[in-house]
Amino acid sequence: MSKKGSIILGTPLVLLSFILYKTVGYHLVTIILMLATALLAGGPIIYRALVALRYRVIGIDLLVSIAVVGALAIGEFWEAAAVTYLFMLGDYLESRTLEKSRSSIKSLMALAPETARVREGANEIIVSPQELKRGMSVVIKPGERIAADGVVIEGSAYLDQSSLTGESEPVHKEVGDEVFSGTLITNGYLVIEALKVGEESTFAKIIHLVEEAQDAKAPTQKFIERFSKYYTPAIIAIALITYLITKDIRMALTLLVIGCPGALVISVPVSIVAAIGTSAKLGILLKGGEMVEKLGKVDVTAFDKTGTLTQGKPTVTTIKGYGMEMDELLRLSAIGETYSEHPLGQAIIDAAQERGLLSEQLPEDVDHIQGQGLTFSLEGERYLIGNRALLESHQIDLSVVMEDLARESHLRRSVVLVASAKEVLGLIAISDQVRAEAGEVITQLRSLGVKKSVMLTGDNRATAQAVAEYLNLDEFKAELMPGDKVDEVKQLQSEYGKVALIGDGINDAPSLATADVGIAIAGAGNDVAMESADVVLLGEKLSPLIDAIKLSRLAVANMQQNIFFALAVAAFLLVGVLMGGVTLSVGMLVHELSVLLVILNAVRLMRYAKGKKKTII
Amino acid sequence: MKKVTLQLETLSCPACAAKVQAVLKKSKGVKESEVLFNSSRVKVSYDAEVINLEEIKGKISKLGYSTLSAREE
Numbered sequence: 001m002s003k004k005g006s007i008i009l010g011t012p013l014v015l016l017s018f019i020l021y022k023t024v025g026y027h028l029v030t031i032i033l034m035l036a037t038a039l040l041a042g043g044p045i046i047y048r049a050l051v052a053l054r055y056r057v058i059g060i061d062l063l064v065s066i067a068v069v070g071a072l073a074i075g076e077f078w079e080a081a082a083v084t085y086l087f088m089l090g091d092y093l094e095s096r097t098l099e100k101s102r103s104s105i106k107s108l109m110a111l112a113p114e115t116a117r118v119r120e121g122a123n124e125i126i127v128s129p130q131e132l133k134r135g136m137s138v139v140i141k142p143g144e145r146i147a148a149d150g151v152v153i154e155g156s157a158y159l160d161q162s163s164l165t166g167e168s169e170p171v172h173k174e175v176g177d178e179v180f181s182g183t184l185i186t187n188g189y190l191v192i193e194a195l196k197v198g199e200e201s202t203f204a205k206i207i208h209l210v211e212e213a214q215d216a217k218a219p220t221q222k223f224i225e226r227f228s229k230y231y232t233p234a235i236i237a238i239a240l241i242t243y244l245i246t247k248d249i250r251m252a253l254t255l256l257v258i259g260c261p262g263a264l265v266i267s268v269p270v271s272i273v274a275a276i277g278t279s280a281k282l283g284i285l286l287k288g289g290e291m292v293e294k295l296g297k298v299d300v301t302a303f304d305k306t307g308t309l310t311q312g313k314p315t316v317t318t319i320k321g322y323g324m325e326m327d328e329l330l331r332l333s334a335i336g337e338t339y340s341e342h343p344l345g346q347a348i349i350d351a352a353q354e355r356g357l358l359s360e361q362l363p364e365d366v367d368h369i370q371g372q373g374l375t376f377s378l379e380g381e382r383y384l385i386g387n388r389a390l391l392e393s394h395q396i397d398l399s400v401v402m403e404d405l406a407r408e409s410h411l412r413r414s415v416v417l418v419a420s421a422k423e424v425l426g427l428i429a430i431s432d433q434v435r436a437e438a439g440e441v442i443t444q445l446r447s448l449g450v451k452k453s454v455m456l457t458g459d460n461r462a463t464a465q466a467v468a469e470y471l472n473l474d475e476f477k478a479e480l481m482p483g484d485k486v487d488e489v490k491q492l493q494s495e496y497g498k499v500a501l502i503g504d505g506i507n508d509a510p511s512l513a514t515a516d517v518g519i520a521i522a523g524a525g526n527d528v529a530m531e532s533a534d535v536v537l538l539g540e541k542l543s544p545l546i547d548a549i550k551l552s553r554l555a556v557a558n559m560q561q562n563i564f565f566a567l568a569v570a571a572f573l574l575v576g577v578l579m580g581g582v583t584l585s586v587g588m589l590v591h592e593l594s595v596l597l598v599i600l601n602a603v604r605l606m607r608y609a610k611g612k613k614k615t616i617i
Numbered sequence: 618m619k620k621v622t623l624q625l626e627t628l629s630c631p632a633c634a635a636k637v638q639a640v641l642k643k644s645k646g647v648k649e650s651e652v653l654f655n656s657s658r659v660k661v662s663y664d665a666e667v668i669n670l671e672e673i674k675g676k677i678s679k680l681g682y683s684t685l686s687a688r689e690e
């Protein structure tokens with residue numbers, strides 16, 4: 001019979017037994033009803049206990065079985081019926097509430113698309129995502145989820161990537177952009193070339209990592225499991241000794257029931273699974289219970305600079321023309337940089353594109369001068385784009401730009417000068433801008449009580465100092481080689497305790513591994529970072545770091561509440577039994593309630609994501 | 618050697634998971650087994666000449682947990 005069926009049948013039986021027991025007492029009918037309940041609810045328990053015993057496994061089933069058989073033997077029919085019924089009902093309710101604590105992960109999996117539309121010639125055919133192959137053209141319409149990672153080859157659309165990154169603002173995608181499976185098209189349409197399909201896709205990998213994470217045990221959990229291995233046999237021994245000393249069989253049997261370590265053993269895993277599931281909804285991958293515990297107790301946050309505190313992408317911040325219009329200056333520079341692969345050149349092209357100044361004209365006779373810049377011809381004129389040294393080597397008078405040069409270099413920006421063969425035409429300043437949310441994140445870390453926020457970077461001292469001062473960091477270390485970063489992390493660990501290192505997960509792998517918690521930002525699509533970091537912020541933003549730390553702290557507190565509560569209930573019951581007054585059925589009732597309360601307490605953690613979503617919208 | 622991942626109905630207590638683990642460990646033909654409590658899954662690698670998938674499922678169901686689906690690797 002199914003568990004649900006047993007409960008539907010068992011409930012009227014146990015209620016009727018109770019009423020008859022209170023009105024007519026142990027009448028023959030009452031006893032038959034109670035025996036029926038005990039058989040219905042207790043039969044499977046005893047059977048399972050015997051099966052387990054054959055493999056010499058002593059579990060909770062065995063404790064309950066001995067208690068029931070004992071109760072029947074001494075004529076306590078009501079106790080036997082009540083204990084088995086409560087145990088069965090408790091088990092059912094617990095598995096239902098447990099499902100709730102795991103529901104975040106289930107709802108994440110439900111976002112996997114079930115079909116994909118493949119373009120074949122002039123036709124579109126519907127296939128299951130498993131049938132997709134690399135190189136296929138996949139068409140996605142509004143309201144549909146993308147079934148593979150790929151690159152846009154046609155159309156443009158706004159995507160809701162919140163299933164992946166937790167960020168709810170729509171993102172615009174057009175030809176050439178990268179898109180991820182599991183994300184939703186809100187309007188527009190896309191045709192993509194599938195690049196990663198099935199298990200290879202980012203979404204499948206995230207699901208897989210979350211699944212692995214929820215069963216990666218926390219140290220506290222391992223401890224409790226070791227403890228409970230000896231706990232159950234010990235309870236049987238204690239019950240036996242109690243009987244031998246006091247000859248009180250009721251007390252001995254009750255000890256067996258209250259000795260079930262149910263609430264204690266479930267206290268940690270249930271909090272962990274709720275925390276991991278909830279964080280996944282916010283675009284944060286916490287790789288297991290150990291990481292939740294460590295992140296919750298972090299003392300120092302160390303940041304990589306480029307791509308973590310800054311956007312990792314140089315952008316134009318100042319354009320100034322000397323006798324030339326700004327737009328014309330930018331247009332001209334972008335033409336000159338057409339073939340350039342220098343990051344500063346790319347920044348200039350991006351700026352021109354943003355302002356709609358990208359022309360189709362091409363530079364002639366381009367000459368790259370290593371470490372200085374380039375010269376080129378356009379419509380018969382010769383132009384120079386580069387640093388001060390380039391212009392000086394062409395004997396161009398710099399007096400007009402000296403003041404601006406000094407100001408920009410004080411602001412730690414890179415300066416590109418533009419000149420004709422005779423004179424300076426303009427100046428373009430470029431810098432890797434600090435992330436908009438970085439300052440707020442540092443402030444919040446401080447208010448959360450993180451002792452220090454430091455920056456570790458391979459970049460030069462002047463640039464590092466500018467960023468550190470701007471963000472009001474406690475400390476910074478510049479011009480570090482990858483090996484130096486590892487030493488710096490070790491130094492921080494010995495001075496302050498637990499260190500979390502936040503980086504892009506690409507070139508800081510050794511220091512991420514050395515830190516107590518290695519956190520990678522912009523993880524979606526970055527397989528190396530997703531695999532190797534302990535915590536992955538899937539989106540492009542730094543702010544989920546705060547959620548990750550807050551949630552981990554809440555989870556650690558939640559676990560501690562659960563452990564404390566479980567132990568307190570056990571102690572309370574023990575005193576109750578020894579003083580008399582706690583019967584078998586009362587003991588079982590309190591025990592099952594305590595397990596349920598522990599699970600419900602963990603489910604409370606899931607409210608964090610709900611509160612978060614509201615504030616975003 | 619065969620490898621299989623079984624999805625069980627919700628494991629309601631860690632002790633139940635430990636019980637399944639212990640029984641599998643002591644079963645002939647089962648080389649490695651891992652019970653994942655939170656995801657209610659069992660990963661087993663076994664010698665197909667000694668024990669088959671149905672027998673493994675049978676052992677677990679005797680402990681009170683039915684197998685919802687099985688995926689062979």
